[in-house]
Amino acid sequence: MTKPNQPISGNDLARFSGPSTFMRLPQAASLDGLDVAFVGIPMDIGTSWRSGTRFGPRQIRAESAMIRPYHIQTGAAPFDSLNMADIGDLAINTFSLADSLRIIAESYDAILKHSVVPVALGGDHSITLPILRAIARKHGPVALVHIDAHADVNDEMFGEKETHGTVFRRAYEEGLIDPEHTYQVGLRGTGYLATDFSEPQSWGFQIWQAPDLWHRSLAGLGAEIRRDIGNRPTYVTYDIDSLDPAYAPGTGTPEIGGLTTAQAMELIRGLRGLNIIGCDMVEVSPPYDTTGNTALTAANLVFELLCVLPGVTYR
């Protein structure tokens, strides 16, 4: 058996050079033999406030050059056992949101013909609906772990049914997710209606609002969610605005009083053992990321997600 693809080491080639792929992994034209594929979805036309997430994939990849392959704290060695590559960006239609969502769904249908875990680098959160449509065609309704400041369950925005703020109402209506195994973590902020969070709870969603998590370790929460899900196929969607704007200011719709970076890491580490069949990192907006910390944090949280994928070796 050949060794899985390895990221280029910062000791072999200066971090500021080499391919602009996630962790400077090989860029792959084919999905054959891959266990994990990174896919950029450079899109911000589903956004309601600040734009800029079209630059997210490129900047997350750039900051990922800093990451080393072994997770010292948990022992995870994701590149020892899983073969990963970056398959580049989807050719979305930046002049049409509807066409872009169609392109994403069709691209995912093709990707999911292979036994590969796609890791999407967004892009605004509207990308997750077509991803879930393709995922559900393959796996049926999936369990969903959704970390976000927002529930993203509006019925419509400006009369539009498909936006970054309507994703999980559509996913629920279309039967793409199992509402009894849908977990929303980090919600906060003001509402359009007083019922913005209680309505999804009435569908079965379990919600942890950020203020209920302040000053707490989230290690137990991750484990609680994992136990509740069991071995169901699970999709994890990570909206970077779940973090407090102090940690992740570079995003389109920031809300104060969010999670800390440490809490996000604890939460993801607690998901180890889940049957994760896909995940995404969305809403990183580099034009508002004046320090670069948002993309850096997003890249590292993607690494944390890699470390809890099925089949990862621990040392």
Ligand code: MN
């Ligand atoms: Mn969102």
Ligand code: MN
């Ligand atoms: Mn959000």
